[in-house]
Structures are given as C-alpha cells and as structure tokens.
C-alpha cells in the first residue's frame with residue numbers, strides 16, 4: 001500500500017518526543033517518540049496494557065504527560081484538555097462511544113461544538129452541514145434518530161461525523177472494528193482511505209493484524225510502555241509484527257485435534273423469548289451441545305445471540321417472557337426468574353459478551369472479581385464467613401497463570417486494560433472447570449498473544465470433556481475454534497455447518513437470513529437491513 005498524497009510533506013502531522021506517563025507504580029508510557037506523516041494511516045499495535053490508549057489519551061488531552069513534548073504540524077503545543085485537542089484539529093473515536101443515548105444524532109453532533117468553530121450556527125445550518133458531511137463521506141445516518149435506536153455501526157458513524165464537524169484533521173480511532181460486522185468494517189475502511197487521500201491523518205489502534213496489513217501505510221509497535229519500532233507496512237508481515245509485539249513467536253492459528261463428542265450436556269428445545277417491549281427476540285431455538293465439543297454461534301450482532309447466552313447464563317433481560325425447555329445433563333433448568341449463581345452452581349460457567357457491564361464489578365479489585373459469582377463456594381468459606389485470604393490467594397494464582405498485567409490483585413478492575421479485564425473473567429470461569437462454558441466474544445479487544453492463550457484454554461476445556469457454547473461476531477474465530485457452527489439470524493438458527501465444509505460466503509448468506517442457494521442480491525439487502533437493526 002502506498003502512502004497518501006500528503007505523505008511527502010516533510011513536517012509530520014504529529015510528533016511526540018519523549019512522552020512519559022506513570023499511574024502510581026505502573027509506567028504506562030516510557031519516553032515515547034513517534035512521528036506520523038500527514039496524509040497517512042498510521043497503525044499502533046501492542047499487547048494489552050502496552051500503553052496505546054494512554055498515549056492517545058495524552059494526545060487528546062485526557063491525561064497530562066509527566067514529561068515530553070507534543071508537536072502538531074511542527075508546532076509545540078500543550079494539550080491541557082480535549083477542547084485544546086479539538087482546536088488543534090484532533091478528533092477521537094473511542095472504543096466505548098461517548099454519545100448521549102437519548103439525544104438525537106444532530107444534538108450529539110453539535111453538543112460541545114458550541115465553543116468550536118460552529119459557535120454561531122443555527123440548528124438549520126448545523127443540519128445542512130451534517131447532511132453535506134454525511135453525503136461527502138458516505139456516512140448516512142438519520143439526523144433525528146435518537147442514538148439508542150441506532151446499531152453500533154451507525155453510532156460509530158456519528159462519532160466520526162462529530163469529529164469531522166469539528167473540522168478534525170487528525171482522526172484517532174481506538175479499536176474501531178471490534179463492534180462492527182465485516183461489511184461495516186469494509187465500509188469504515190473505505191471511508192478512512194477517502195479521508196487519507198484528501199490529506200487527513202489517521203491513527204488506528206487495533207489488535208487485528210489483518211487490518212494493519214490491509215489499510216495502514218506505517219505501523220508502530222508498543223511493548224510494555226515503550227515504542228519498540230515504527231516500520232512501513234509494505235515492508236513487514238503479520239508474523240514479524242506479532243513477534244515484535246509479544247517478544248516471542250506467536251501461533252496465528254488454533255491447534256486442535258478433531259472433537260470426540262460424548263453425551264449431550266445442553267439440550268435446548270423450542271426456546272422463545274419476548275422482551276419487555278413485546279418484541280420476539282428468540283423464535284424457537286433448538287440446539288444440542290455434547291460433552292467434548294465446541295459449538296460456535298455465528299451471526300451479525302443483534303440477532304438473538306445475546307439473549308440466548310443471557311437466558312442460559314441465568315440472567316434474562318428484565319420483563320422478558322420465556323418459553324421452551326432447557327436441559328443441562330438431562331436436568332430441566334427453571335426458566336423463570338434470574339439466578340446466575342444457581343446456574344454457576346449447576347455447572348454453567350459464563351463469560352458474558354460485555355465484560356464491563358456483566359462480567360466484572362469495575363470498582364472492585366481484581367481479587368474480588370476473580371471470585372465474583374463463586375464467592376460462596378465451600379473453599380472460600382471459613383465457617384459462616386467469607387475467607388478473604390483464600391479468595392485472594394486463589395486470585396493470585398489465576399493472575400499468574402493467565403498472565404494478567406499488571407499482576408496486582410489489589411488494583412480495581414477498571415484500572416486494567418480491556419484485554420487484561422477479559423483475562424480475569426476468562427480465568428474465573430474456565431478454571432472452575434464447568435460442564436458447560438458459555439463464552440461470548442471471548443477475544444474482543446484482546447491482543448494476539450492473549451487470544452492464542454484464551455483459545456488454548458477453551459480447547460483444553462473441550463478436550464477435558466466439557467461442552468462449550470461460543471458466540472462471536474468474528475467469523476475467523478468461529479471457524480477456527482468450533483467443531484460445529486450454528487448460524488443465527490432474526491432469533492432463529494438458520495442452519496448448521498461443519499467448519500471444514502463451511503465457506504465464508506455460505507456462512508455470510510445464512511448470517512443474512514438467506515439460504516446459500518438464494519438470490520445474492522436479496523442476501524445483500526437482508527444483510528444491510530440487519531446492519532441497521534439494533
């Protein structure tokens with residue numbers, strides 16, 4: 001890939017010199033130097049906790065560096081807050097969007113821009129400007145739709161539009177494709193290339209080496225707070241980047257023997273769910289998982305996978321009406337009410353899709369979170385009391401075995417990087433050796449070294465004769481891990497495939513609600529419709 005037109009310009013768009021930042025004993029950034037040429041897409045990669053988000057938060061004025069200098073367009077600048085960053089032409093699209101959910105698209109776009117260049121614009125002019133940007137950059141969204149009614153892909157469009165509305169020249173995107181469907185990710189990349197080609201500078205943080213190879217001009221690698229190297233993308237390859245990131249060779253595929261399925265562990269019959277608004281989310285699910293097998297559920301987010309996992313895990317949405325039958329090792333599970341702890345006691349481990357909301361209590365420490373849901377287990381009791389020393393000792397072992405960084409059991413969950421938070425949840429659930437492991441988006445936001453590790457643990461659990469239900473929007477992950485693939489669309493299972501017989505096109509059609517023999521155009525339309533749904 002060649003660099004965009006502005007790449008020859010000698011003054012870099014961004015230059016960081018000797019940036020350092022510590023959080024207590026953790027040195028998140030150590031003397032970072034980085035130069036990003038104008039009109040290029042620059043990838044930043046690194047393991048979880050390497051310091052990428054910290055560095056970008058410094059650039060966006062969220063944190064002040066302890067030392068070092070920032071130059072934008074060759075001029076030194078003190079970025080004391082995000083308003084200063086915005087005035088310097090920097091826009092940021094966060095991993096967890098910062099939109100006001102019950103405001104409309106237009107309201108979100110103008111919110112906070114009052115102090116910016118659009119100070120005196122009327123709402124009418126703002127609307128016209130939004131339409132112009134949306135047309136020019138193919139970022140169509142309904143200006144009057146409340147954010148909460150948009151799919152995540154469309155919410156991300158709003159974030160990008162918001163930055164463009166503020167005349168951002170430099171756009172930072174933190175893990176932008178983690179929540180997108182493959183089609184949405186392709187669309188995003190087309191937009192980023194367009195922005196680059198008109199001279200804007202883009203920084204892309206991602207764990208996906210495929211994306212780095214596909215879209216970036218240059219890539220910088222961080223490791224343990226330091227900048228290891230910056231290279232031209234055309235002059236490197238995924239294996240080399242993986243090694244630079246992790247400091248050792250990484251297996252970029254899953255190594256597993258054929259499954260040897262045993263007796264049924266999970267049997268789901270005619271499971272239906274109507275949510276509190278009367279919308280039917282599950283329309284009669286039949287699904288079996290046997291001991292020693294991994295069944296992967298593929299599908300575009302929002303087609304009922306979340307509800308299925310939540311119901312099986314024992315915490316259905318409030319007000320949901322459920323019917324059908326679920327058996328675990330032959331025993332019928334009560335569908336009424338919500339009792340995640342009872343499900344865990346019955347032998348169901350659960351790594352929820354959204355670790356920050358359902359998997360962890362963010363203000364609690366790592367050691368408390370490592371036992372969360374199991375704290376009433378006999379080994380954690382001392383007479384009538386909880387044995388905190390035992391819980392803590394157990395957590396220390398998990399942190400060590402799962403290489404959670406920093407290995408500090410007393411740190412609050414919120415102060416770990418996303419990938420390390422995920423390791424805490426996975427360690428807690430996998431190490432209980434459950435009969436059935438429910439695992440949703442296990443490697444979202446997780447670095448490749450840790451992905452390799454988490455995938456290995458899942459396969460080991462299977463090889464120990466356990467059943468695994470995997471839900472992931474990453475088709476690669478589904479194909480690599482599953483012994484059987486079920487595709488969900490609109491609350492139904494559209495079909496099942498064996499991974500060695502399934503092609504991405506075949507699965508893509510089923511994910512769009514169309515039998516693979518069906519009309520391709522209808523498939524695409526259906527796919528677009530699901531993209532717009534929640």
Ligand SMILES: Nc1ncnc2c1ncn2[C@@H]1O[C@H](COP(=O)(O)OP(=O)(O)OP(=O)(O)O)[C@@H](O)[C@H]1O
Nearest residue numbers: 023028048049050051052053054415416417418419
């Ligand atoms: N507010 C904070 N308080 C304490 N420690 C923090 C804080 N923010 C970040 N850290 C620590 O700083 C280090 C760098 O974290 P950072 O989020 O920058 O990593 P990252 O490379 O973006 O990781 P990921 O890929 O998982 O998002 C980590 O060890 C993290 O635990």
